[in-house]
Amino acid sequence: MPENCNACERSETASEALSERGARLTDLRRDVLQTLHHSPKPVGAYELFDQLKEAGKASAPPAVYRVLDFLVEQGLAHKLQSLSAYTACKSTPHAHEAFFRICRECGQVTETAVPASLKDVAAQDEFIAEHLVVEALGLCRECQESTL
């Protein structure tokens, strides 16, 4: 891991934002967040656990899940339901919800805003949508080319 990379800076920014809210970015949380930022594709909880364990930084699965839950609550990370995997939030300010397009070949994920029209439909019949899961699985342009 490079020392002064973009991903690490993001973690620092996150740290400041958190302390304003009375939440703390501990060592373990920072490690997880940076790992997510450094990974080109979503990371499973156990994959994360294995890495942290090798580095002597995590003890058992519950620790990892607690950190992941925290990061998701704070909007610093997202869980991709289709993959049962996690990814750092790439938008600023950090959003709790986004539309994820996931390439099944390279695994890369692009994060965009959830269209207002979808939220409109969600709110029909007085439904209160507390959380949206919006994911598209498919092939990114690059992988279409390389699969020719």
Place this chain on the structure above:
Amino acid sequence: MPENCNACERSETASEALSERGARLTDLRRDVLQTLHHSPKPVGAYELFDQLKEAGKASAPPAVYRVLDFLVEQGLAHKLQSLSAYTACKSTPHAHEAFFRICRECGQVTETAVPASLKDVAAQDEFIAEHLVVEALGLCRECQESTL
């Protein structure tokens, strides 16, 4: 289970549609489909398995998962990723994709079409979206009232 209910009729309709495509609605598949149709809310694979086992109709989890995979492939059922549970497709003709609004109180799910605008966003940058997962978790109108 009532004998001539709407849910059972749907299974028969499904059966005809399938045979046109060269696929068969076997006893086990019909049982699973009807169970899904009769349930007011999504059903987990193991919940389904337990029921079928009690009725002497299923042997082990893989059988259930195979049937569920089949039904989902055929558009007769959907998997709700947020719940790891399954529900019968309520739209006609059967769709492979829909927007699901899931009430966290009563568990009921309403299935509506995925807005075209979302598909448009999905297709940006030449991304080929092969499958969409669109779910909203929240509170339906009825449960808002009863939770006052």
Place this chain on the structure above:
DNA sequence: CTATCTAGGGTTATATTGTAACCTTTAGGA
């Protein structure tokens, strides 16, 4: 009619993902 093929399902074992419950540590405030 017989041989073969295949779809569907049975069976066993195991992988993967996620949590409950309880204990220990530690940073920071009264």
Place this chain on the structure above:
DNA sequence: TCCTAAAGGTTACAATATAACCCTAGATAG
């Protein structure tokens, strides 16, 4: 300094899902 609450450690397990292999019945070709 003592206390508290948040964070994390630890053990055990629950819930979800699949790999791999086998068997049978019905379709199909010869």
